[in-house]
Amino acid sequence: MKDLLDVHMHTIASGHAYSTLREMVTAGRQHNLELIGISDHGPLMPGSCGEFYFCNFKVIRPEKAGIEILMGAELNITDFSGSLDLREPFLSRIDYAIASLHEPCIENGSIEQNTAAILGAMRNPKVKIIGHPDNGNYPVDYEAVVKAAKEHHVLLEVNSSSYHPDSNRRNSRSNAHIMLGLCKQYGVSVIMDSDAHIDLDVGNHTRARQVIAEADFPEKLVVNTDIAKFKDFLK
Ligand SMILES: [Zn+2]
Numbered sequence: 694m695k696d697l698l699d700v701h702m703h704t705i706a707s708g709h710a711y712s713t714l715r716e717m718v719t720a721g722r723q724h725n726l727e728l729i730g731i732s733d734h735g736p737l738m739p740g741s742c743g744e745f746y747f748c749n750f751k752v753i754r755p756e757k758a759g760i761e762i763l764m765g766a767e768l769n770i771t772d773f774s775g776s777l778d779l780r781e782p783f784l785s786r787i788d789y790a791i792a793s794l795h796e797p798c799i800e801n802g803s804i805e806q807n808t809a810a811i812l813g814a815m816r817n818p819k820v821k822i823i824g825h826p827d828n829g830n831y832p833v834d835y836e837a838v839v840k841a842a843k844e845h846h847v848l849l850e851v852n853s854s855s856y857h858p859d860s861n862r863r864n865s866r867s868n869a870h871i872m873l874g875l876c877k878q879y880g881v882s883v884i885m886d887s888d889a890h891i892d893l894d895v896g897n898h899t900r901a902r903q904v905i906a907e908a909d910f911p912e913k914l915v916v917n918t919d920i921a922k923f924k925d926f927l928k
């Protein structure tokens with residue numbers, strides 16, 4: 694399976710990641726990726742950058758990088774209606790948002806609450822990806838999530854870091870299988886991401902690929918295989 698892009702990764706601006714933007718870009722080039730997306734954590738994550746970080750991406754000049762670069766954010770869902778931690782005018786300055794549930798920013802809710810949080814976030818037009826939706830610390834109704842992803846044209850993530858033995862996200866692999874089965878049934882696309890917090894992990898989708906292979910998931914529903922397929926979700 695072709696794997697041309699990785700759009701979930703963190704630089705030192707996130708506060709608990711260890712490489713610079715330049716190092717992440719170099720790593721993306723070395724892995725022969727055609728496109729990378731930087732997605733530093735939203736302001737509510739302890740130690741992450743403030744909202745002004747997200748308003749000056751024009752200085753980056755990606756045309757000089759030798760690889761396509763998008764500048765996004767992994768925003769925190771902050772309540773069960775799906776609010777996010779980046780306000781206008783900052784939100785409109787970023788290329789895309791990943792919306793995720795994170796322990797420091799929202800309590801572990803019931804299935805109904807967590808599902809409502811994700812569905813609410815999907816209604817925000819800047820949200821193009823739901824980050825690690827298979828995190829069992831936030832159980833959800835996968836049928837509702839998959840159907841809403843189709844309705845709102847949002848990608849569901851197969852997050853390689855979730856399947857690491859040291860990950861604190863519970864039941865991610867078994868939840869991914871449930872989610873992928875439903876995505877197959879309803880024709881919903883997914884994206885493999887590294888969630889790299891250091892340059893060594895840029896483009897590292899090893900575990901995500903394993904999960905996708907185990908699920909016998911159709912390649913045509915994996916947007917990493919085709920830049921145009923991914924960009925169709927950015928419109
Ligand atoms: Zn996350």
Ligand SMILES: [Zn+2]
Pocket residue numbers: 701702703767888
């Ligand atoms: Zn992340």
